[in-house]
Amino acid sequence: xxxxxxxxxxxxxxxxxxxxxxxxxxxxxxxxxxxxxxxxxxxxxxxxxxxxxxxxxxxxxxxxxxxxxxxxxxxxxxxxxxxxxxxxxxxxxxxxxxxxxxxxxxxxxxxxxx
Amino acid sequence: xxxxxxxxxxxxxxxxxxxxxxxxxxxxxxxxxxxxxxxxxxxxxxxxxxxxxxxxxxxxxxxxxxxxxxxxxxxxxxxxxxxxxxxxxxxxxxxxxxxxxxxxxxxxxxxxxx
Numbered sequence: 001x002x003x004x005x006x007x008x009x010x011x012x013x014x015x016x017x018x019x020x021x022x023x024x025x026x027x028x029x030x031x032x033x034x035x036x037x038x039x040x041x042x043x044x045x046x047x048x049x050x051x052x053x054x055x056x057x058x059x060x061x062x063x064x065x066x067x068x069x070x071x072x073x074x075x076x077x078x079x080x081x082x083x084x085x086x087x088x089x090x091x092x093x094x095x096x097x098x099x100x101x102x103x104x105x106x107x108x109x110x111x112x113x114x
Numbered sequence: 115x116x117x118x119x120x121x122x123x124x125x126x127x128x129x130x131x132x133x134x135x136x137x138x139x140x141x142x143x144x145x146x147x148x149x150x151x152x153x154x155x156x157x158x159x160x161x162x163x164x165x166x167x168x169x170x171x172x173x174x175x176x177x178x179x180x181x182x183x184x185x186x187x188x189x190x191x192x193x194x195x196x197x198x199x200x201x202x203x204x205x206x207x208x209x210x211x212x213x214x215x216x217x218x219x220x221x222x223x224x225x226x227x228x
Binding site: 041106 | 215
């Protein structure tokens with residue numbers, strides 16, 4: 001069974017640009033969550049999508065947005081990039097349900113804003 | 115928002131020593147998950163716990179779901195160099211309106227002294 005796939009692995013963007021990151025979940029997983037991790041920091045929850053709807057949202061500005069497609073693949077977009085947006089962006093997929101909360105992570109996309 | 119208090123923040127240990135870390139909260143959880151993250155990679159699930167009092171092992175790792183359902187600990191016995199990394203706990207709240215969202219600890223950084 002293939003794991004969670006994130007593309008691209010590395011990205012360099014200029015301040016003010018926008019970026020789109022992609023995540024393909026494990027087959028059968030309908031929940032996709034996104035996290036931001038800056039150096040030495042924990043996992044900051046961005047948002048979660050389930051069945052193409054945003055179900056949970058973290059405390060990030062509106063420049064951060066996402067969507068989920070009917071095949072459960074998800075994208076996140078960051079507009080008007082700032083230097084502080086440089087981070088490892090992680091996507092995690094999971095099944096749904098009380099006994100199925102285990103999240104499986106991709107390798108992440110390392111975004112550098114210059 | 116909801117928080118998990120994970121401690122210690124970092125640990126410096128000698129190879130061969132046992133390691134213990136824990137997560138506590140004022141809220142009740144249905145699930146506790148323990149992850150390990152290597153540098154530049156996504157976290158990998160180590161152990162999942164679903165019942166109060168449950169004690170589960172995975173090789174040299176042992177984790178327990180606290181009886182009060184408000185805490186969990188992870189022990190690593192006879193540490194080896196590849197145990198180095200950041201360990202995260204995550205829990206799913208028991209509240210009916212929790213929307214299955216995982217709450218994350220800030221991580222414990224494990225460093226092995228040369």
